[in-house]
Amino acid sequence: MQLAIFPLRINILPDGVLPLCIFEPRYVRMIAESSRRGMGLCLLGKALDGGFSLLLTVGTRIEIIDFDQLTNGLLTVTMKGVERFRIHSMEVEPDGLLCAEVQVLPEWQHAPLQPEQHILAEKLGQLFHEHPNYAAYYPTPHWADACWVVQRWLEVLPLEAEEKFNLMVSNDYHDALHFLLQAVQEEDAAVRQH
The missing domain is CATH 1.10.4060 (LON domain-like fold)
Incomplete structure (x- = not known):
């Protein structure tokens, strides 16, 4: 499965809900194309020398459950976590959007709290x-x-x-x-x- 990857310092897991403001053109495009190729959210690790952060290779596939275009051009979206995945390979598109080939990980089984x-x-x-x-x-x-x-x-x-x-x-x-x-x-x- 191929997903556009949204790197963030916050995470979401299956059944989680996350509201975000989207302003960068590559992520606006990611949202617009989400029904065609899907999206995943991955955590960014600690910043390395030079300020760059490593992308951690396990993330969550997300779906948009609500969105709104604000008058200032910002896009607000509410995302829901669907399933965890592991990144196998990744490429960077010309506008900087990350796109990854991923494998879905086993779902955590639900059980009652003791x-x-x-x-x-x-x-x-x-x-x-x-x-x-x-x-x-x-x-x-x-x-x-x-x-x-x-x-x-x-x-x-x-x-x-x-x-x-x-x-x-x-x-x-x-x-x-x-x-x-x-x-x-x-x-x-x-x-x-x-």
Whole structure:
């Protein structure tokens, strides 16, 4: 499968929703051609000497679920994550748009959160409550679904791109779930001590 690649410092995973403003001509073209060839979003890694950032090779295929052309020429789009992929080869088109041959990765299986893992859903629910504009993108949150909860945490948690990448590349969400559970429990314990 071939996808136009949108490199960003934020990520989206399957079932995630991401609003963006698009202004660069190559990405406006990417949006216009999205029904023909599809799009994927990949994280940018740390900046190297000279200011360039490496593109991390696992991303998420995205679909546009809403868009609007503003009077100032900006295009606002709301994207939804569909499936994860790995880049096998890439080329740069004349206007700088990246185009990649990708392989779809196995879907993370959905399963219920175990009782000792419910703290992840509770803390994510608090985050939704504190950020109602973000929560509005998820009118029916899947609080009991471990996969869904882990994916939303990986989108919002302020981790280095490489850390997120290492959690995203796995064939299942279990490593990410254990990482998140430990982080949330440590934070919870620290708050209780003060």
